[in-house]
Amino acid sequence: xxxxxxxxxxxxxxxxxxxxxxxxxxxxxxxxxxxxxxxxxxxxxxxxxxxxxxxxxxxxxxxxxxxxxxxxxxxxxxxxxxxxxxxxxxxxxxxxxxxxxxxxxxxxxxxx
Amino acid sequence: xxxxxxxxxxxxxxxxxxxxxxxxxxxxxxxxxxxxxxxxxxxxxxxxxxxxxxxxxxxxxxxxxxxxxxxxxxxxxxxxxxxxxxxxxxxxxxxxxxxxxxxxxxxxxxxx
Numbered sequence: 001x002x003x004x005x006x007x008x009x010x011x012x013x014x015x016x017x018x019x020x021x022x023x024x025x026x027x028x029x030x031x032x033x034x035x036x037x038x039x040x041x042x043x044x045x046x047x048x049x050x051x052x053x054x055x056x057x058x059x060x061x062x063x064x065x066x067x068x069x070x071x072x073x074x075x076x077x078x079x080x081x082x083x084x085x086x087x088x089x090x091x092x093x094x095x096x097x098x099x100x101x102x103x104x105x106x107x108x109x110x111x112x
Numbered sequence: 113x114x115x116x117x118x119x120x121x122x123x124x125x126x127x128x129x130x131x132x133x134x135x136x137x138x139x140x141x142x143x144x145x146x147x148x149x150x151x152x153x154x155x156x157x158x159x160x161x162x163x164x165x166x167x168x169x170x171x172x173x174x175x176x177x178x179x180x181x182x183x184x185x186x187x188x189x190x191x192x193x194x195x196x197x198x199x200x201x202x203x204x205x206x207x208x209x210x211x212x213x214x215x216x217x218x219x220x221x222x223x224x
Contacts, residue, residue, distance in 0.1 A: 031210050042200055042217055043156065043212075043214060045211060045212070048210070050210075088153070090155050090156070094210050099143065099144025099145075099146065099161065100146055101146075101158070101212060102158060103148075103155040103156045103157070104155050105154055105155045106153075106154070106155045
């Protein structure tokens, strides 16, 4: 089973709202990732968690706050977003020392 | 110079054609090579993964890596309308961080 699940599928939020995106995998992977993807562009890496510790933050604004409660779960907390943050947010996971990453279906976020 | 170059297309072929998708890269330190398929408004799906020069076949798909030329290819035989999607190459230096470097993606349309 190579499934990564993400909730919600769609999210509309105002600029003053606080919301969270959730990601789950049960493949025993020890690395998890958040990506942002704009239309007609490849995914852009935001954060990497390795063994539940944040190992990479690609200079993401603080209005995005990741959290890894355990090895199967990854959250992305959103606060005071801007309309330009509207995008498809993708979660992925991998074995820590292997190259391939498995992506979830994404959460389509619209900021109004 | 970008680390990974990929022709964005679009590429339009008739059903049953052989499709060739290509990426070039600049750094010989890349160790892992992947192809993802992404349907509109969905998450990327891992199609092929390899870490060595040569060919790897899976059904109608063949991935080819030429490390000496820094060139990777994905061939699709007997293309079907359901193959219509964006194809992304992704390369990885390996190691604990497992950071994917994506090509821009090639949009493929298979005409019935």
